[in-house]
Amino acid sequence: MAYNRVAAEDLAVFRSIVGEDRCLSGDKILPDYGHDELGGIHSMPDVLLRVTSTEEVSSVMKHCYKRNIPVVVRGSGTGLVGASVAVEHGVMLETTAMNKIVELDRDNLTVTVQPGILLMELTEYVQGQGFFYPPDPGEKTATIGGNISTNAGGMRAVKYGVTRDYVRGLTVVMPDGEIMTLGGSVVKNSSGYSLKDLVVGSEGTLAVVTEAVLKLLPLPKYTVSLLVPFPEMDKALAAVPELLRSDVSPVALEYMGQETIRCAEAYLGKKFPDHQHPAYLLMTFDGRDEKTVAVEYDRAAELCLSLGATDVLIVDTEERKSSVWTARGAFLNAIKGSTDLMDECDVVVPKSRIADFFRYVETVSRDTGLRIPSFGHAGDGNLHIYICRDGLAEDVWQEKLSAAFTAMYSEAAKMGGFVSGEHGIGYGKRGYLASQMGEEYVALLRRIKAAFDPKGILNPGKIFEA
Amino acid sequence: MELIVCVKQVPGTTQVEMDPVTGTLKRDGVSSKMNPYDLFALEAALTLRERCGGHITALTMGPPQAKSILLEAVSMGADSAVLLSDRKLGGADVLATAYALSQAVKGRKWDILFCGKQTTDGDTAQVGAETAEFLGVPHVSNVTAIEDIAEDHVDVRVDLDTHVMVQRLPLPCVLCMDRDVNTPRLPSWKRRRELTEEPIEVLSVADLPDPDPKRYGLNGSPTKVERIFQPEKAAQRQMIYGSAEETAAALTALLAEKKFLQEV
Numbered sequence: 001m002a003y004n005r006v007a008a009e010d011l012a013v014f015r016s017i018v019g020e021d022r023c024l025s026g027d028k029i030l031p032d033y034g035h036d037e038l039g040g041i042h043s044m045p046d047v048l049l050r051v052t053s054t055e056e057v058s059s060v061m062k063h064c065y066k067r068n069i070p071v072v073v074r075g076s077g078t079g080l081v082g083a084s085v086a087v088e089h090g091v092m093l094e095t096t097a098m099n100k101i102v103e104l105d106r107d108n109l110t111v112t113v114q115p116g117i118l119l120m121e122l123t124e125y126v127q128g129q130g131f132f133y134p135p136d137p138g139e140k141t142a143t144i145g146g147n148i149s150t151n152a153g154g155m156r157a158v159k160y161g162v163t164r165d166y167v168r169g170l171t172v173v174m175p176d177g178e179i180m181t182l183g184g185s186v187v188k189n190s191s192g193y194s195l196k197d198l199v200v201g202s203e204g205t206l207a208v209v210t211e212a213v214l215k216l217l218p219l220p221k222y223t224v225s226l227l228v229p230f231p232e233m234d235k236a237l238a239a240v241p242e243l244l245r246s247d248v249s250p251v252a253l254e255y256m257g258q259e260t261i262r263c264a265e266a267y268l269g270k271k272f273p274d275h276q277h278p279a280y281l282l283m284t285f286d287g288r289d290e291k292t293v294a295v296e297y298d299r300a301a302e303l304c305l306s307l308g309a310t311d312v313l314i315v316d317t318e319e320r321k322s323s324v325w326t327a328r329g330a331f332l333n334a335i336k337g338s339t340d341l342m343d344e345c346d347v348v349v350p351k352s353r354i355a356d357f358f359r360y361v362e363t364v365s366r367d368t369g370l371r372i373p374s375f376g377h378a379g380d381g382n383l384h385i386y387i388c389r390d391g392l393a394e395d396v397w398q399e400k401l402s403a404a405f406t407a408m409y410s411e412a413a414k415m416g417g418f419v420s421g422e423h424g425i426g427y428g429k430r431g432y433l434a435s436q437m438g439e440e441y442v443a444l445l446r447r448i449k450a451a452f453d454p455k456g457i458l459n460p461g462k463i464f465e466a
Numbered sequence: 467m468e469l470i471v472c473v474k475q476v477p478g479t480t481q482v483e484m485d486p487v488t489g490t491l492k493r494d495g496v497s498s499k500m501n502p503y504d505l506f507a508l509e510a511a512l513t514l515r516e517r518c519g520g521h522i523t524a525l526t527m528g529p530p531q532a533k534s535i536l537l538e539a540v541s542m543g544a545d546s547a548v549l550l551s552d553r554k555l556g557g558a559d560v561l562a563t564a565y566a567l568s569q570a571v572k573g574r575k576w577d578i579l580f581c582g583k584q585t586t587d588g589d590t591a592q593v594g595a596e597t598a599e600f601l602g603v604p605h606v607s608n609v610t611a612i613e614d615i616a617e618d619h620v621d622v623r624v625d626l627d628t629h630v631m632v633q634r635l636p637l638p639c640v641l642c643m644d645r646d647v648n649t650p651r652l653p654s655w656k657r658r659r660e661l662t663e664e665p666i667e668v669l670s671v672a673d674l675p676d677p678d679p680k681r682y683g684l685n686g687s688p689t690k691v692e693r694i695f696q697p698e699k700a701a702q703r704q705m706i707y708g709s710a711e712e713t714a715a716a717l718t719a720l721l722a723e724k725k726f727l728q729e730v
Contacts, residue, residue, distance in 0.1 A: 271648070273649050311654050313651075313653065314541075317500075320650075323649055
């Protein structure tokens with residue numbers, strides 16, 4: 001599809017909408033705006049607009065729609081699949097200045113926020129008010145807008161679900177500048193198609209989110225984690241379905257291998273409290289008081305030992321939680337810091353197939369000669385697998401990377417899994433989505449996109465080819 | 467090697483109220499945990515035992531509910547525990563506390579007494595040193611590592627802010643461990659479940675070599691708290707302006723001045 005680049009007349013319009021200082025073009029745009037967190041995909045926008053209101057977004061979209069200029073929305077730029085990269089140049093709307101908490105509704109247990117608020121800021125605010133926003137993706141500096149656009153999951157998905165489960169309503173700006181409200185603060189809603197749920201996870205391709213009503217829960221008063229070492233990966237992962245069908249209800253259930261732990265230790269310059277075992281499950285329990293939580297983790301501990309765990313270690317104080325969860329939170333950056341370039345595979349497979357998939361990754365690693373560290377949300381089947389370049393020449397790297405991805409995604413599909421559990425498709429994973437889902441499916445996605453965005457100006461070339 | 471580790475039960479949160487009359491912490495209804503500094507002391511003892519064998523006793527002075535941190539110490543790997551508990555010990559300042567602990571240690575066979583360098587509730591950082599004085603043995607604080615151990619002495623690395631020193635102490639001695647010098651291991655649920663009997667010896671003042679009640683608790687405490695208050699929180703911000711080179715140079719100088727950076 002042919003789009004217009006941003007011309008001098010367009011710049012004048014944008015300046016009149018957002019003001020001189022929030023309209024940056026050419027060399028004024030820092031190179032960081034040309035890529036996201038993973039790198040590998042670089043393309044600069046013609047103009048960067050730091051928007052501050054729904055009305056500004058609407059005016060910009062009206063102009064871009066009329067002029068057929070592509071628009072990409074960007075929050076903190078922490079995405080991992082190139083979804084917020086302006087591959088067709090044009091306009092980049094940065095939402096980080098739209099970071100206000102609009103309203104805390106204590107009666108309906110909702111908080112209304114602008115999209116640029118960071119996940120860590122939202123969490124701190126609601127917890128200070130005695131409430132709980134459960135979605136907990138590892139990247140705490142991501143914006144809520146970014147979380148909504150990828151339907152981010154995180155570690156608490158096992159018990160509490162993902163971002164989509166906590167979005168009650170959205171204010172969006174359509175590609176032609178029309179402002180619409182989708183959903184609201186109600187609990188139930190069977191009033192026609194749930195367009196709100198379609199926008200969540202659409203990676204900025206259907207509409208621009210400018211406000212979100214998020215569901216909250218009362219804050220659990222007490223939390224304890226268990227770090228459970230196992231003598232081998234198979235035993236650890238075989239315990240996962242057993243734990244999930246038992247009468248315990250973990251908030252999070254993570255798998256980590258010794259290699260990843262060592263990598264985090266080297267990166268943080270700090271020892272993990274236990275690292276001599278080949279495989280670990282890390283699980284968390286929460287509740288209103290110590291006794292209730294203890295009953296639950298006692299049962300889980302007993303079960304783990306009966307399933308071959310070497311020990312069960314208690315992570316109960318702030319200091320202990322910090323020593324374990326800081327390392328867990330650093331896995332991505334630790335692996336990133338251990339190599340010159342990496343790409344990631346964020347597949348989701350049925351929980352019962354996790355061990356099979358990890359074993360398959362080992363064979364891919366052997367066959368391609370690539371180092372492929374991994375860890376995973378064992379409780380929901382979402383695995384994070386990192387393919388490290390480790391100094392390979394560009395042509396060899398691309399060839400091996402493509403072979404590894406093709407093998408892993410096709411194996412995941414055979415197991416009943418999907419390309420992305422929480423990071424999205426963006427630019428980097430389009431081909432793998434198309435080959436798994438087939439032409440008919442992608443054609444339906446295109447028709448949905450066309451219904452929202454007939455000119456295809458919103459984040460073109462993402463999820464599927466434009 | 468016979469090792470003793472002093473541990474203390476402290477509030478599990480920093481949001482604790484003070485009793486304005488007695489000047490003591492209102493501990494009722496507040497969750498508690500082992501003093502985080504003591505975890506570094508216990509880990510140092512456990513690592514030393516792995517190196518040269520021996521026996522670890524966790525020791526605390528406190529109310530009966532302080533048993534929970536002794537069980538925690540045992541779950542982390544201590545072999546036994548001693549609870550010094552008596553109403554007569556209530557309201558003790560650092561001097562009375564150190565005297566009571568020294569009395570609990572006297573008469574036992576021991577080589578090294580480990581303490582955290584301070585607690586998160588009192589923050590006085592004096593109990594370890596005073597206990598050593600009452601026991602008549604050498605002590606050193608701010609210990610970051612045990613460099614070497616022999617039958618009659620121990621070499622330790624000590625961080626004194628301005629310089630680092632390696633000191634040799636004859637045994638027995640008292641070592642007060644600095645913070646963040648190791649990663650304390652986690653308590654084992656399995657080890658705790660496998661305890662067939664409570665490995666806790668409970669002592670009262672009457673069991674101590676010096677049972678004189680005037681030496682303990684409020685009676686033995688010369689420190690009187692006049693007033694207790696929250697310190698004002700001070701936050702400072704300094705803006706640095708200039709080119710990238712100028713601001714980087716100014717920031718480096720500032721960080722070096724505050725000792726956040728040092729030449730390698």
